[in-house]
Amino acid sequence: MGSERGPDSTIEIGSDRPASLMRTTIIFILGLLITLAIWQIFAWTYNDVLERGVMRFPAPFETFVMLGEFLFEGKTLLGYTIYDHIVASVSRWMFAFALAAVVGVAIGTLFGYFTSLFSIGIVPISVFQMIPGLAWLPIALLLFGLGSNSAMFIIFIVSVVVIIIGVASGIRRVPPVIVRAAKMMGASDLELFSKVLMPYALVDIVTSLRVGMGSAWRVLIAAEMVVGTGVGLGYAITMTKDLLNYVGSFACIVVICIIGLLLDKVLFAEMEKYARHRLGMEEGY
Amino acid sequence: MTLVQIRGVTKAYYTSRRKDRARVVLDNVSLQFEDNEFICLVGPSGCGKTTLLNLIAGFESPTAGDVFYKGTKITSPSPERGVVFQEYSLLPWMNVLDNVKFALCSSDLSDDEKDNVALRALTMVNLSDSAYQRPNLLSGGMKQRVAVARLLAMDPDLWLMDEPFSSLDEQTRKKLDDDVLNIWRIKKKTIVFVTHNVDEALHLATRIVLFSQSPGQVIKEWNIPTTMSRDPTSSSMIALKKEITDAMPACACADICPIDIRM
Ligand SMILES: Nc1ncnc2c1ncn2[C@@H]1O[C@H](COP(=O)(O)OP(=O)(O)O)[C@@H](O)[C@H]1O
Ligand SMILES: [Mg+2]
Numbered sequence: 001m002g003s004e005r006g007p008d009s010t011i012e013i014g015s016d017r018p019a020s021l022m023r024t025t026i027i028f029i030l031g032l033l034i035t036l037a038i039w040q041i042f043a044w045t046y047n048d049v050l051e052r053g054v055m056r057f058p059a060p061f062e063t064f065v066m067l068g069e070f071l072f073e074g075k076t077l078l079g080y081t082i083y084d085h086i087v088a089s090v091s092r093w094m095f096a097f098a099l100a101a102v103v104g105v106a107i108g109t110l111f112g113y114f115t116s117l118f119s120i121g122i123v124p125i126s127v128f129q130m131i132p133g134l135a136w137l138p139i140a141l142l143l144f145g146l147g148s149n150s151a152m153f154i155i156f157i158v159s160v161v162v163i164i165i166g167v168a169s170g171i172r173r174v175p176p177v178i179v180r181a182a183k184m185m186g187a188s189d190l191e192l193f194s195k196v197l198m199p200y201a202l203v204d205i206v207t208s209l210r211v212g213m214g215s216a217w218r219v220l221i222a223a224e225m226v227v228g229t230g231v232g233l234g235y236a237i238t239m240t241k242d243l244l245n246y247v248g249s250f251a252c253i254v255v256i257c258i259i260g261l262l263l264d265k266v267l268f269a270e271m272e273k274y275a276r277h278r279l280g281m282e283e284g285y
Numbered sequence: 286m287t288l289v290q291i292r293g294v295t296k297a298y299y300t301s302r303r304k305d306r307a308r309v310v311l312d313n314v315s316l317q318f319e320d321n322e323f324i325c326l327v328g329p330s331g332c333g334k335t336t337l338l339n340l341i342a343g344f345e346s347p348t349a350g351d352v353f354y355k356g357t358k359i360t361s362p363s364p365e366r367g368v369v370f371q372e373y374s375l376l377p378w379m380n381v382l383d384n385v386k387f388a389l390c391s392s393d394l395s396d397d398e399k400d401n402v403a404l405r406a407l408t409m410v411n412l413s414d415s416a417y418q419r420p421n422l423l424s425g426g427m428k429q430r431v432a433v434a435r436l437l438a439m440d441p442d443l444w445l446m447d448e449p450f451s452s453l454d455e456q457t458r459k460k461l462d463d464d465v466l467n468i469w470r471i472k473k474k475t476i477v478f479v480t481h482n483v484d485e486a487l488h489l490a491t492r493i494v495l496f497s498q499s500p501g502q503v504i505k506e507w508n509i510p511t512t513m514s515r516d517p518t519s520s521s522m523i524a525l526k527k528e529i530t531d532a533m534p535a536c537a538c539a540d541i542c543p544i545d546i547r548m
Contacts, residue, residue, distance in 0.1 A: 177373075177374045180342075180344050181370060181374040182387075184342060184344075184366070184367065185387060185391070186363065186390055186392075186439075187390050188391070195390075196376065199378055278378050
């Protein structure tokens with residue numbers, strides 16, 4: 001009580017922040033270097049020690065040179081620039097994931113709020129969850145045939161299941177006394193949803209979107225590899241592999257990793273941090 | 286005027302998933318609360334005090350019997366009947382002021398007016414200094430005071446308070462009890478206050494209702510005239526306390542040996 005501090009000035013651990021950010025960055029870079037080192041050692045062992053095959057195992061250096069050519073010298077891959085492949089994959093992913101996010105949050109909220117709906121609805125969802133992404137392929141092909149739509153269907157179904165489960169469990173964790181308090185204060189259904197349930201479950205919702213996004217991105221690449229989309233990073237990997245352009249495949253894989261890391265570590269990590277801060281969860285409740 | 290009328294209310298909960306066994310929590314309870322009363326519900330834990338409050342608030346509906354508020358049957362919660370919960374019930378991401386303003390969400394005041402009402406309520410519970418703090422920075426006593434401030438802002442005719450200060454230390458509890466008593470005197474509302482502490486009830490109530498152990502039934506009621514001294518060392522208070530303690534069920538075995546009925 002009796003604090004002189006103004007609005008929203010929680011005890012800011014400001015001086016710690018840059019230091020800890022630096023620490024995480026250094027650790028992250030160190031981790032990347034270790035990854036590269038393992039790759040380099042493996043390639044070197046494969047190519048120069050074992051002298052195994054006719055094919056060279058692409059080493060980091062040649063991969064990054066080829067990636068540079070793709071990125072900066074306009075070198076094409078299967079008739080498309082690397083940017084065309086990226087745009088094709090990312091837009092497929094964004095479209096299907098956005099649809100999954102909307103549908104998943106809506107169904108997840110209903111499941112979370114109505115206990116009877118949850119106990120029935122969770123059964124098919126659990127069954128769907130057991131189906132590995134690519135096992136949806138026959139269904140996708142039956143519904144949409146070969147091509148982009150099948151890939152998007154697989155992304156959608158894989159991420160929507162993750163999101164429904166995450167959002168429902170987030171809503172179910174809202175303490176009943178909070179819901180009762182809101183109703184007692186005269187909150188309408190809409191206010192209960194938007195001002196109580198959603199904010200309370202925000203961290204869980206963001207987390208489930210983050211996990212859903214990760215699954216979507218991974219299955220997107222796999223789906224593109226099998227449904228014959230014509231353009232896209234996954235498609236480029238299978239095709240370059242078939243053309244024995246392994247360095248090209250590796251360059252695509254590096255691009256996939258970079259995009260995935262950016263989305264996860266930058267976009268969603270920030271969103272989650274923001275959600276936690278908004279809820280005052282960092283300081284405990 | 287009769288504010289709340291509880292007519293032959295029985296409440297049972299299913300105790301098995303197959304819904305073939307139930308447990309009676311309240312057994313044919315009839316009570317009537319008048320305007321400007323300060324009623325204390327006293328009874329062993331697990332006897333259904335919270336359940337009764339939930340029925341009056343409209344969070345749950347009785348298995349048999351009816352509950353009326355100002356003559357109309359209670360079917361759902363409403364800002365006419367404010368509740369201070371036993372657990373902390375603030376929204377953690379809103380500061381204290383916004384938490385109190387949330388209690389005005391169904392009123393059609395302008396935002397400025399809501400600010401004013403909320404600040405006035407916070408001043409009444411001595412929390413205007415903490416208006417912009419998040420609940421997680423508040424002590425338990427302060428959190429419950431915010432919950433009281435919410436009701437001050439809502440200004441319901443009926444206040445339902447479920448052991449609001451039982452988790453606080455003795456000192457703080459007594460202080461807050463006095464604050465509630467003052468609010469009741471100034472605002473002339475009706476308060477239904479649950480406690481398991483006979484001393485607290487004797488200090489606050491104009492009427493004490495004693496519940497039996499589970500299944501909850503009304504054992505006895507005592508009216509405390511306004512003229513009677515509240516000094517706990519006065520002979521009339523000591524006598525009344527002895528009377529209530531003697532009537533109190535010996536053990537709260539509700540949670541140890543639940544009563545089952547087969548259906
Ligand atoms: N939703 C519920 N489902 C099943 N049993 C319940 C439920 N709510 C309360 N009970 C049971 O009813 C009894 C009375 O509870 P309660 O009203 O909270 O008692 P009190 O507030 O007097 O301590 C307890 O034994 C409790 O286990
Ligand atoms: Mg209780």
